[in-house]
Amino acid sequence: MLKTLTPEMRTVHTVEALRRIVRGWKQDGLTVGLVPTMGALHDGHLSLVRAALRTMDRVIVSIFVNPMQFDNPSDLGTYPRTEDEDSQMLAEAGTHLLYAPTATEMYPPGFSTSISVGSVAEGLCGAHRPGHFDGVATVVCKLFLQSQADAAFFGEKDFQQIHVVRRMATDLDIPIRLVACPTRREEDGLAMSSRNRRLTGTGDRDRAGALPAALTDAAREIASGRPVGTVLAATRARLLKAGFAEIEYLELRRDADLAPLSERDGQPARLLAAGRVGTVRLIDNVPVDGPSGLDDRTA
Ligand code: AMP
Numbered sequence: 001m002l003k004t005l006t007p008e009m010r011t012v013h014t015v016e017a018l019r020r021i022v023r024g025w026k027q028d029g030l031t032v033g034l035v036p037t038m039g040a041l042h043d044g045h046l047s048l049v050r051a052a053l054r055t056m057d058r059v060i061v062s063i064f065v066n067p068m069q070f071d072n073p074s075d076l077g078t079y080p081r082t083e084d085e086d087s088q089m090l091a092e093a094g095t096h097l098l099y100a101p102t103a104t105e106m107y108p109p110g111f112s113t114s115i116s117v118g119s120v121a122e123g124l125c126g127a128h129r130p131g132h133f134d135g136v137a138t139v140v141c142k143l144f145l146q147s148q149a150d151a152a153f154f155g156e157k158d159f160q161q162i163h164v165v166r167r168m169a170t171d172l173d174i175p176i177r178l179v180a181c182p183t184r185r186e187e188d189g190l191a192m193s194s195r196n197r198r199l200t201g202t203g204d205r206d207r208a209g210a211l212p213a214a215l216t217d218a219a220r221e222i223a224s225g226r227p228v229g230t231v232l233a234a235t236r237a238r239l240l241k242a243g244f245a246e247i248e249y250l251e252l253r254r255d256a257d258l259a260p261l262s263e264r265d266g267q268p269a270r271l272l273a274a275g276r277v278g279t280v281r282l283i284d285n286v287p288v289d290g291p292s293g294l295d296d297r298t299a
Contacts, residue, residue: 009091011098015146018060018099022148030057034149034176036140039063040080040194041089044184048153049093051181056151061090062099062143064106068114069135075281080194099147106142114138117171120163120258124272125283128248136161137168144174151177155184157191159272159285163258183284189213191284201278203243208277210242215286219271223289228252228263239275248274248281255287264288 012018025032033056035048045061052059063086070076083100090098114134121133144152154162162180169176184192189212190205199205218235222228236247252261255268272285 009087009095009098011087011100013100013102014105015101018097018146019148021097022060025058026148031151032056032147032149033059034143034147034152035059035061036143036152036154037061037063038065038079038194039086040082040197041086042184042192042194042196044155044157044192046089046093047184048155048181049090049095051179052151052153053094055179058096059094060097060099060147060149061095062101062147064101064139064143066106066135066139067103068107068138069132071129071132078198080197106139115141115168115172117164117167120160120167123260124160124249124251124253124258125274126160128274133161133164137164140165141168141172141174144169144176149176151179153179153181155182156180157183157193157284159270160258185212189216191282193282195280195282198280199277204277204280207243208280208282210239210244211273211275211282211284212286214238214242215271215273215284219286219288222252222264222269222271228261239273244275244277246276248276250275252288 010021012021022032033052035045035052037045049059049061063083065076065079065081067076070079087098115137116134117137121137126133154165156162162178166178169178186192188209190196190209191212196208199208214235218231221231232250232252236250239247250273251271253259253270253272254261254265255270261269269288270285271288274281274283276282
């Protein structure tokens with residue numbers, strides 16, 4: 001029997017080469033999806049690629065460890081880099097194009113523009129990582145304009161990031177559809193993350209698993225009507241007891257616009273947390289009732 005041959009994945013490193021390929025696709029009437037990543041890929045990233053492949057004719061994955069979004073130089077220095085494995089995983093998943101620009105391609109000498117998004121970038125990770133979301137908004141805006149993609153796929157694991165990107169794309173009239181994909185988790189519930197491979201201290205990996213468990217229980221209790229403040233205080237204590245070195249934040253927010261909530265207001269809500277196990281910073285979030293309203297929103 002004849003097998004359909006999948007064309008090999010191509011890899012480009014420059015905006016010019018990226019644009020040339022995308023122009024050809026668009027001339028052929030093909031739709032283009034973009035999955036922005038920082039590499040060190042895992043099945044969470046691949047789930048975005050699979051979602052993109054389901055609805056788009058061509059899928060680009062970008063890998064760029066964006067210096068502009070790291071508030072801490074040692075975090076940037078130790079961020080895992082696994083280029084060869086990444087490339088292999090993407091090719092096997094059926095990605096059409098890997099775009100891996102260098103830092104100078106993305107930020108040539110003289111580069112001096114920064115995009116700063118308002119209220120949705122404040123608080124939560126924005127409060128603990130100064131400049132982080134300016135870096136995210138700027139690089140994602142550039143990736144959207146460089147790729148001219150019709151749709152871009154993001155993970156709900158980085159829930160505030162989706163809000164920031166959506167606000168940026170809406171405010172700047174970038175014609176791209178944003179698709180939010182569910183968080184992929186390990187068997188014990190830990191959200192897959194490139195940073196998990198740094199959980200190497202004795203017992204750190206087990207400690208990390210306490211985060212999704214505590215969030216899921218807290219979400220259930222809040223949904224059942226227990227006072228939010230009581231639940232959050234007990235959850236914080238539970239995580240510290242489980243061995244978390246620090247809880248940066250643990251907050252209930254309105255799903256639709258990230259407005260802080262001290263009590264449920266009848267609309268879908270989300271419980272979001274960030275904490276540290278040893279030196280590894282982990283973030284996670286869970287819906288308080290029902291699925292997110294963020295899915296497949298058009299900017
Ligand atoms: P990163 O490489 O960490 O910048 O992530 C690139 C994209 O993959 C972002 O849209 C993330 O939200 C998404 N992502 C990371 N981890 C997961 C996960 N466990 N499940 C789903 N998406 C994820």
